[in-house]
Amino acid sequence: MNRKLLDPFEHEYPEAIEACLDDEYAVRCAFSHDGSLLATARSDGRCYIWDMDTLNVMRRLEHGEAALAGVSWSRSGRFLLTYDEAGVCIVWDLRDGSVRVRAQFGSAIASARMHPRNSAQFVACPVREAPCLVTARDGEPTAPGVAPIRISDDETDLKSKAAAATCCCFGKKGVYVFFGTSKGAVHAVCAATLAVVCTAKLSASAVNTVARDPRGSDIVTSSSDRILRVCDVRLPGQETRRRVLPADAEPAITVTTRIQEIVNRVHWSQAVFSSSGDYIVSGNQHKAEHNIYIWDKQTGSLVKMLTGPNELLEDCAVHPLRPIYASVSTFGIIYMWTRVPQQKWNAFAPGFHELEENVDYLEPEDTFDRRIVRPDGTAVDCVQERIEREKLALATANEVEMHVDVDITDNDPLFTDSDSQSDDDGFVLPVSIECAPDLLLPQAPHQPDAPPPADGSQSPVVECVTIVES
Numbered sequence: 001m002n003r004k005l006l007d008p009f010e011h012e013y014p015e016a017i018e019a020c021l022d023d024e025y026a027v028r029c030a031f032s033h034d035g036s037l038l039a040t041a042r043s044d045g046r047c048y049i050w051d052m053d054t055l056n057v058m059r060r061l062e063h064g065e066a067a068l069a070g071v072s073w074s075r076s077g078r079f080l081l082t083y084d085e086a087g088v089c090i091v092w093d094l095r096d097g098s099v100r101v102r103a104q105f106g107s108a109i110a111s112a113r114m115h116p117r118n119s120a121q122f123v124a125c126p127v128r129e130a131p132c133l134v135t136a137r138d139g140e141p142t143a144p145g146v147a148p149i150r151i152s153d154d155e156t157d158l159k160s161k162a163a164a165a166t167c168c169c170f171g172k173k174g175v176y177v178f179f180g181t182s183k184g185a186v187h188a189v190c191a192a193t194l195a196v197v198c199t200a201k202l203s204a205s206a207v208n209t210v211a212r213d214p215r216g217s218d219i220v221t222s223s224s225d226r227i228l229r230v231c232d233v234r235l236p237g238q239e240t241r242r243r244v245l246p247a248d249a250e251p252a253i254t255v256t257t258r259i260q261e262i263v264n265r266v267h268w269s270q271a272v273f274s275s276s277g278d279y280i281v282s283g284n285q286h287k288a289e290h291n292i293y294i295w296d297k298q299t300g301s302l303v304k305m306l307t308g309p310n311e312l313l314e315d316c317a318v319h320p321l322r323p324i325y326a327s328v329s330t331f332g333i334i335y336m337w338t339r340v341p342q343q344k345w346n347a348f349a350p351g352f353h354e355l356e357e358n359v360d361y362l363e364p365e366d367t368f369d370r371r372i373v374r375p376d377g378t379a380v381d382c383v384q385e386r387i388e389r390e391k392l393a394l395a396t397a398n399e400v401e402m403h404v405d406v407d408i409t410d411n412d413p414l415f416t417d418s419d420s421q422s423d424d425d426g427f428v429l430p431v432s433i434e435c436a437p438d439l440l441l442p443q444a445p446h447q448p449d450a451p452p453p454a455d456g457s458q459s460p461v462v463e464c465v466t467i468v469e470s
Contacts, residue, residue, distance in 0.1 A: 180207025
């Protein structure tokens with residue numbers, strides 16, 4: 001549905017489960033940047049890509065035998081990053097299903113993210129090593145450039161657990177990278193120089209997840225102390241919702257809102273921003289509950305709680321444009337939360353009146369009369385009146401040349417950044433048709449060349465078509 005025809009004052013959070021995707025082995029999920037595709041990381045080492053229009057699997061990627069730990073999309077949707085618990089990171093080119101980058105680390109990958117502007121780079125956080133910025137090299141998928149990032153101030157060995165990061169995320173334009181550590185600190189690192197620009201100590205507990213505001217500079221973190229923290233980030237040259245900070249601005253990461261469930265003190269599996277950045281969406285890890293909490297970012301008050309089936313929630317993702325959430329249960333089922341949009345027909349015709357209930361229509365006596373009475377009291381024939389109206393409309397069209405401008409663009413702030421244009425923009429995932437072997441037609445038997453007829457006539461030509469399984 002065209003988003004410009006939806007109610008702009010409608011709530012941006014869903015209400016109930018609309019569909020279920022039976023993946024069986026899904027553990028993590030992520031929407032593409034335009035929300036048309038959903039990638040799921042599975043515990044059997046595969047990655048499925050679902051089409052959000054048909055809710056069918058469009059592509060299957062064989063990562064390896066180890067369980068996948070997560071996925072990350074590039075901005076164009078052409079490249080997909082998958083990482084597993086064996087320390088393998090693979091960047092897939094979805095145009096032909098080939099491997100663009102393959103990087104091997106010595107420990108499991110805790111978190112990894114694609115660069116939001118440069119599809120040739122991604123950052124990875126091994127469990128017992130320092131985080132690294134990986135850059136693809138043309139023609140060498142198995143030998144990318146790996147640059148370690150020192151996020152600790154002391155002289156810590158880059159191969160030790162003290163130098164490792166637990167989670168990571170890029171800023172809006174990829175200028176900065178944010179890392180969370182097991183000591184409760186958040187580090188802001190410049191992606192160009194790999195130097196730590198700012199450090200903030202949030203708590204004494206480990207930072208489990210970190211996510212950025214899609215339309216601003218704020219970040220939200222979830223820690224082991226069961227508290228969600230919304231932080232205001234001010235870094236040199238960073239673009240905020242109001243202005244661009246000068247290059248000599250003082251870097252700072254300040255906690256503005258603390259969110260926690262006071263009654264049950266539940267752990268949070270994920271904490272992300274809504275599509276507009278006004279709400280915080282988090283899933284709980286409490287017994288056999290599948291609940292999604294929606295909090296107000298400014299006040300920290302609970303706005304909505306979505307209650308699902310009695311299954312433990314593993315992960316949740318937010319659609320970047322529409323009020324659609326995807327949650328993964330411990331049984332590998334993906335639940336799609338949404339709400340049915342209400343079309344406002346009076347937006348198309350201002351004089352249209354919506355009826356709340358049936359109304360009896362009283363037909364006037366002169367409805368089907370051949371003569372009508374004008375407001376000035378003169379009676380004219382209906383056919384003559386129609387001809388006069390058509391002539392008047394034609395004369396008006398000839399006098400004033402009409403220029404019809406049809407707007408088919410979607411000027412959403414998420415897609416209209418000045419430096420977001422690349423060769424991969426507008427990428428559409430090719431459809432790969434899979435057919436079972438038992439459904440293929442049998443191959444036509446080989447027939448020897450027959451001798452020409454004795455009367456000299458030409459023999460009929462028979463074309464044989466063979467379907468070969470790809």
